[in-house]
Amino acid sequence: MPAFSAAEYRDRIARVKRRMEAAGIDVLLCAEPASLNYLCGYDGWSFYVHQFLVLSLSMDEPLWVGREMDAAGARLTTYLKPESIEPYPEDFVDAPDRHPARFVAELMKRRGYGRARIGLELDAFYFTGRSYTELTKALPDSRLIDVFPLVNWARIVKSDAEIEMMRGAAAIVSHAMEVGMAAVAPGVRECDAVAEICAAQLHGTGPYWGDYPSALPSVPSGVKSAAPHLTWSGDRYQPDSVAYLELGGCHHRYHAALARTLYLGKPPQRLADLAKVVSEGLDHALDAARTGRTCHEVEAAWRAVIERADHSKSSRIGYSIGLSYPPDWGERTASLRQGDRTVLEPNMCFHMILGMWREDWGFELSETFRVTPAGPPEILTRFPRDMVVKD
Amino acid sequence: MPAFSAAEYRDRIARVKRRMEAAGIDVLLCAEPASLNYLCGYDGWSFYVHQFLVLSLSMDEPLWVGREMDAAGARLTTYLKPESIEPYPEDFVDAPDRHPARFVAELMKRRGYGRARIGLELDAFYFTGRSYTELTKALPDSRLIDVFPLVNWARIVKSDAEIEMMRGAAAIVSHAMEVGMAAVAPGVRECDAVAEICAAQLHGTGPYWGDYPSALPSVPSGVKSAAPHLTWSGDRYQPDSVAYLELGGCHHRYHAALARTLYLGKPPQRLADLAKVVSEGLDHALDAARTGRTCHEVEAAWRAVIERADHSKSSRIGYSIGLSYPPDWGERTASLRQGDRTVLEPNMCFHMILGMWREDWGFELSETFRVTPAGPPEILTRFPRDMVVKD
Numbered sequence: 078m079p080a081f082s083a084a085e086y087r088d089r090i091a092r093v094k095r096r097m098e099a100a101g102i103d104v105l106l107c108a109e110p111a112s113l114n115y116l117c118g119y120d121g122w123s124f125y126v127h128q129f130l131v132l133s134l135s136m137d138e139p140l141w142v143g144r145e146m147d148a149a150g151a152r153l154t155t156y157l158k159p160e161s162i163e164p165y166p167e168d169f170v171d172a173p174d175r176h177p178a179r180f181v182a183e184l185m186k187r188r189g190y191g192r193a194r195i196g197l198e199l200d201a202f203y204f205t206g207r208s209y210t211e212l213t214k215a216l217p218d219s220r221l222i223d224v225f226p227l228v229n230w231a232r233i234v235k236s237d238a239e240i241e242m243m244r245g246a247a248a249i250v251s252h253a254m255e256v257g258m259a260a261v262a263p264g265v266r267e268c269d270a271v272a273e274i275c276a277a278q279l280h281g282t283g284p285y286w287g288d289y290p291s292a293l294p295s296v297p298s299g300v301k302s303a304a305p306h307l308t309w310s311g312d313r314y315q316p317d318s319v320a321y322l323e324l325g326g327c328h329h330r331y332h333a334a335l336a337r338t339l340y341l342g343k344p345p346q347r348l349a350d351l352a353k354v355v356s357e358g359l360d361h362a363l364d365a366a367r368t369g370r371t372c373h374e375v376e377a378a379w380r381a382v383i384e385r386a387d388h389s390k391s392s393r394i395g396y397s398i399g400l401s402y403p404p405d406w407g408e409r410t411a412s413l414r415q416g417d418r419t420v421l422e423p424n425m426c427f428h429m430i431l432g433m434w435r436e437d438w439g440f441e442l443s444e445t446f447r448v449t450p451a452g453p454p455e456i457l458t459r460f461p462r463d464m465v466v467k468d
Numbered sequence: 469m470p471a472f473s474a475a476e477y478r479d480r481i482a483r484v485k486r487r488m489e490a491a492g493i494d495v496l497l498c499a500e501p502a503s504l505n506y507l508c509g510y511d512g513w514s515f516y517v518h519q520f521l522v523l524s525l526s527m528d529e530p531l532w533v534g535r536e537m538d539a540a541g542a543r544l545t546t547y548l549k550p551e552s553i554e555p556y557p558e559d560f561v562d563a564p565d566r567h568p569a570r571f572v573a574e575l576m577k578r579r580g581y582g583r584a585r586i587g588l589e590l591d592a593f594y595f596t597g598r599s600y601t602e603l604t605k606a607l608p609d610s611r612l613i614d615v616f617p618l619v620n621w622a623r624i625v626k627s628d629a630e631i632e633m634m635r636g637a638a639a640i641v642s643h644a645m646e647v648g649m650a651a652v653a654p655g656v657r658e659c660d661a662v663a664e665i666c667a668a669q670l671h672g673t674g675p676y677w678g679d680y681p682s683a684l685p686s687v688p689s690g691v692k693s694a695a696p697h698l699t700w701s702g703d704r705y706q707p708d709s710v711a712y713l714e715l716g717g718c719h720h721r722y723h724a725a726l727a728r729t730l731y732l733g734k735p736p737q738r739l740a741d742l743a744k745v746v747s748e749g750l751d752h753a754l755d756a757a758r759t760g761r762t763c764h765e766v767e768a769a770w771r772a773v774i775e776r777a778d779h780s781k782s783s784r785i786g787y788s789i790g791l792s793y794p795p796d797w798g799e800r801t802a803s804l805r806q807g808d809r810t811v812l813e814p815n816m817c818f819h820m821i822l823g824m825w826r827e828d829w830g831f832e833l834s835e836t837f838r839v840t841p842a843g844p845p846e847i848l849t850r851f852p853r854d855m856v857v858k859d
Contacts, residue, residue, distance in 0.1 A: 122683055123697040125593070125796035146783055146825060150695035167783040168807075171800045176591075200567075200598035202516070203795075206590040207614065209597030223598065268677040272670035279663035286659040286702030292513055293680050304541035306514040311677030392537055392558040403794045404594075405516035409562045416559075434537060 079118030079156050080329045081238055086156060089115055093231050094134055100224045102196035104133040104185065106212075108204035110402035112228040114330055117141055117157055121150040124203050124402060126170050127177035131185060133193070140188075142181050144170060178208040182215030191216065196224035202404065229410045233397050235424045240447060242331035243399065243426055245285035247445055247457035250326025250335045252282040254460045257294070257324060262467060263316040263341050267296055267309035278326060290325030290332060291406040297321070298341075302439035305432055317342035321441040323430070325406050332398055332406040334428040335458040336443035339465035348440065351388070352464045355431045355442050358382040359462070362394065362413070362429060366446060366454045372417035379431070380415075388433070393417075395429035398445060423450045426457070470509030470547050471720045472629055477547060480506055484622050485525055491615045493587035495524040495576065497603075499595035501793035503619040505721055508532055508548055512541040515594055515793060517561050518568035522576060524584070531579075533572050535561060569599040573606030582607065587615035593795065620801045624788050626815045631838060633722035634790065634817055636676035638836055638848035641717025641726045643673040645851045648685070648715060653858060654707040654732050658687055658700035669717060681716030681723060682797040688712070689732075693830035696823055708733035712832040714821070716797050723789055723797040725819040726849045727834035730856035739831065742779070743855045746822050746833050749773040750853070753785065753804070753820060757837060757845045763808035770822070771806075779824070784808075786820035789836060814841040817848070 079086065093116065097105050107130040113119045116130055116139050128143035141151045141162050148164040151157065165180040185191065195216065198204050200223075212221060235243065256277040260270040274294050281287035297307050298320030305323075314320060323336040340348065358379045365378035379394050393414035396407040406428070411419035413429060430443035442462065446454035470477065484507065488496050498521040504510045507521055507530050519534035532542045532553050539555040542548065556571040576582065586607065589595050591614075603612060626634065647668040651661040665685045672678035688698050689711030696714075705711060714727040731739065749770040756769035770785050784805035787798040797819070802810035804820060821834035833853065837845035 120699065121695065121697040122686065122699055122795070125683070125798075146696050146823075149825065150698050153692060153695050153698065168805075170784070171787065171798070171803055197597060199601065200596045202596060203593050204597050205593060206588060206595050206597055206600030207616070208591075209600055210590065210614075223601075225598070266677060268670050268672060268679075272667040272678065275670055276663040276667040279659050279666055281659060281702070286657060287663065288659075288701075289684050289699065292516070295513065301544060304512065304544050305537050306512040307541050307544065308511065308513055308680065310679075311672070393561070396562065404513070407516075407562070412562055414559075432537075434540065 078154055083156055085236060085238055086116070086118065089231065090132065093132065093228055096227050096231055097134060097196060100196055100222070100227060101194060102222055102224060103193040104131065104190045105196045105224065105227070106131055106181065107228060108198050108208065109201035109228065110203065111232070111400050112198065113141070115228060115232055115400055117155045119151055120154045120330060121147060123147040123150065127208065129181045131181065133190060142184065176207060176211045178211035179215050182212050185216070190219065192218045194220045194222060196222050196227065198225040199223035200225045226409050229408050232400055232408055233410050233425050234422050235399060235426060239331060239399065240424060242329050243333060243447065243457055245328035246326040246331050247333035248283060248285055249278060249281050249287055249328060250324050250333050251459045253277040253324050253326060254322060254335050254337060257322045258337070258339060258465050261314055261320060261339060263314050265314050266311050267314065268311055271296055271309050274324060281328070285328045288327040288330060290327040291401045291403045292325055295323040300437045303434050303437050305434055305439065314341060319348060319438050319440065321439065323441055323443070330400050330402070332401055333445040333457050334398060334406060334443060335445065335460060336430055336441035337460060337465060338440050338442065339467060341467050343468055344464065344466060351433060351440055354383055354386040354388060355433060355440065356462055359429065359431055359442055359444070363444065363446065363456070364453050366421060366427065366448060367452065368421055368423055368448055368450060370421050372411050372413045372419045373415060376413050376415055390433060392432070394431055395427045398426050398428040421448045423448055469545055474547055476627060476629055477507070477509065480622065481523065484523065484619055487618050487622055488525060488587060491587055491613070491618060492585060493613055493615060494584040495522060495581045496587045496615065496618070497522055497572065498619060499589050499599065500592035500619065501594065502623070502791050503589065504532070506619060506623055506791055508546040510542055511545045511721060512538060514538040514541065518599065520572045522572065524581060533575065567598060567602045569602035570606050573603050576607070581610065583609045585611045585613060587613050587618065589616040590614035591616045617800050620799050623791055623799055624801050624816050625813050626790060626817060630722060630790065631815060633720050634724060634838065634848055636719035637717040637722050638724035639674060639676055640669060640672050640678055640719060641715050641724050642850045644668040644715050644717060645713060645726050645728060648713045649728070649730060649856050652705055652711055652730060654705050656705050657702050658705065659702055662687055662700050665715060672719070676719045679718040679721060681718040682792045682794045683716055686714040691828045694825050694828050696825055696830065705732060710739060710829050710831065712830065714832055721791050721793070723792055724836040724848050725789060725797060725834060726836065726851060727821055727832035728851060728856060729831050729833065730858060732858050734859055735855065735857060742824060742831055745774055745777040745779060746824060746831065747853055750820065750822055750833055750835070754835065754837065754847070755844050757812060757818065757839060758843065759812055759814055759839055759841060761812050763802050763804045763810045764806060767804050767806055781824060783823070785822055786818045789817050789819040812839045814839055
């Protein structure tokens with residue numbers, strides 16, 4: 078039942094082991110849900126309790142460590158042998174006096190890693206400060222080394238099978254954008270537009286069933302469009318206001334994202350002017366996103382365009398995207414921004430998002446793309462780039 | 469734009485300060501999104517980057533600390549004065565060489581807390597191991613004390629205004645259950661059922677607009693129903709199989725949850741027998757959930773019923789529920805289980821969930837309830853308890 082072939086998981090483990098050797102660790106302790114999925118296929122909404130994956134250089138396959146009631150899910154979604162599934166008892170859940178990190182530490186000691194160099198995903202969400210302090214107490218003879226985001230860097234270059242998942246995700250989000258643009262109109266409540274968008278995301282499209290995106294739709298309008306991460310309410314869209322939709326599509330936990338702006342009425346000139354500049358900047362930045370270039374160079378191509386038009390943007394213009402779990406569809410590795418010297422390689426995927434947030438309004442335009450072996454990138458998402466005008 | 473009155477936030481801060489004094493801390497550093505919302509109203513899908521709230525005993529209102537682009541959201545959703553909003557620069561996001569916890573540490577030092585006793589939410593998801601190690605390095609003269617889940621314990625007893633939100637959430641999930649039960653049928657894809665359920669959750673019902681639940685619908689069937697936290701796929705429901713729906717409803721970030729089981733065909737006798745026992749256990753446990761009783765006693769009422777019928781369940785039968793963010797709608801405080809001596813008080817709310825997972829099938833029945841000043845609880849969710857049979 079894992080989403081990929083056994084050979085694909087073996088290849089991932091081999092690549093992660095090479096990174097472990099380079100990082101000088103014997104054992105890797107993962108807590109990020111995407112790391113668990115990447116290395117053993119595990120998939121479930123169980124990351125609201127502590128769960129781990131243990132991979133040592135000497136193991137053929139990793140150990141899954143999670144809650145007793147979730148062991149059934151591990152059996153159903155992974156390729157692991159039964160003895161590689163190590164559940165902790167139910168009374169470790171939300172208990173003041175015992176902690177799952179202590180359980181995994183004792184397990185590692187029993188397996189002979191009590192004096193090992195152990196790599197941690199120290200800044201992974203779901204790897205809490207408490208998990209860290211429990212490990213330091215329970216493993217006094219080990220060396221605990223922060224290697225985050227080691228697995229994320231392995232994830233950034235996709236296999237062809239993963240790219241097929243990305244194409245599915247992109248087809249879904251492109252379809253959801255059509256549904257969303259049709260739904261938003263003056264007088265419509267934000268929550269009702271989101272309901273239609275989410276339904277489209279989950280039905281999916283064509284052969285691609287819809288998995289849940291790691292972030293919910295962002296659909297602000299008017300003054301709320303100045304704040305990129307506000308969620309919706311029962312407010313109604315107003316005439317003569319700007320709005321944007323920033324949406325994800327997901328297939329087998331792989332993500333594509335897409336943002337477009339619309340205007341409910343006749344767009345003011347300053348907005349139309351900005352839209353034109355941003356669109357030109359997108360063209361230039363996409364064209365620069367080629368194998369061998371750096372993230373810094375991609376951003377510079379954008380920056381040159383908007384600076385000529387006297388605009389500026391302090392935040393990054395994109396990030397790598399792929400396999401992920403809430404709260405983020407980004408991979409937390411390469412960012413398209415000044416100073417990021419990551420060199421683009423074929424089958425890296427990025428969400429390039431040009432968000433221009435002003436004092437009391439905002440504008441967004443984005444695409445998800447795949448770096449190709451030669452030439453410009455493959456744009457995975459498909460939706461006309463012009464601002465949608467609903468007059 | 470915060471969801472509650474200024475007086476309500478003042479009252480919350482006063483109650484949290486009393487807990488801070490009891491815990492022996494001068495300053496509280498929160499990282500759990502629900503803590504931020506509870507104390508200043510902040511609401512946004514920004515918890516995929518580090519964000520904090522700082523409250524000292526000497527402050528009238530807390531400080532919000534988050535990413536530069538999210539400061540606009542803080543201005544729009546909180547009651548805070550502009551000088552209480554402290555954004556960190558964009559280049560702290562996903563950067564290997566700088567960390568937002570370092571920023572908040574320097575801020576606390578500037579505000580005079582460099583030698584304070586600082587309480588941390590050490591086991592909150594989103595408070596990472598890296599956040600902890602950065603704070604220990606940057607605040608060598610402070611005492612860092614784990615006080616998690618201090619704010620969660622303040623949240624467990626709701627105000628009447630919060631109970632009104634809970635009623636809204638319960639109305640939404642009760643409606644979503646109707647939609648889900650109508651959608652599931654042999655031949656229907658799981659993702660299509662979920663799409664209809666999610667649309668119902670987000671449209672909301674009556675005066676209650678739908679906010680996003682902190683966990684997605686759980687809709688497994690057949691052998692997958694043995695694994696409580698599997699998510700859906702494009703698989704089709706099969707005739708002669710068991711399925712259950714475990715759903716959330718959310719209004720202004722307050723949650724109610726509800727689970728019901730259905731059978732696509734004529735239910736086997738063992739399932740019908742189990743359903744009867746679980747239903748009787750639910751009646752008894754709900755009746756025991758009265759002010760002055762302990763969580764342990766509530767669970768014991770359930771246990772007595774199922775043990776008479778030779779059943780057992782190793783996991784808890786419920787948890788407190790209310791204000792929350794992904795990945796969990798539970799509050800991580802009181803659990804309805806053996807040994808939990810939390811005494812029930814009026815306006816505590818719980819999700820009592822009786823999940824019976826067997827080797828290759830499962831059964832669920834649940835209600836969300838409010839503890840009342842006298843007598844049995846107010847059941848907030850409304851849906852017939854009998855197993856739904858679609859023959």
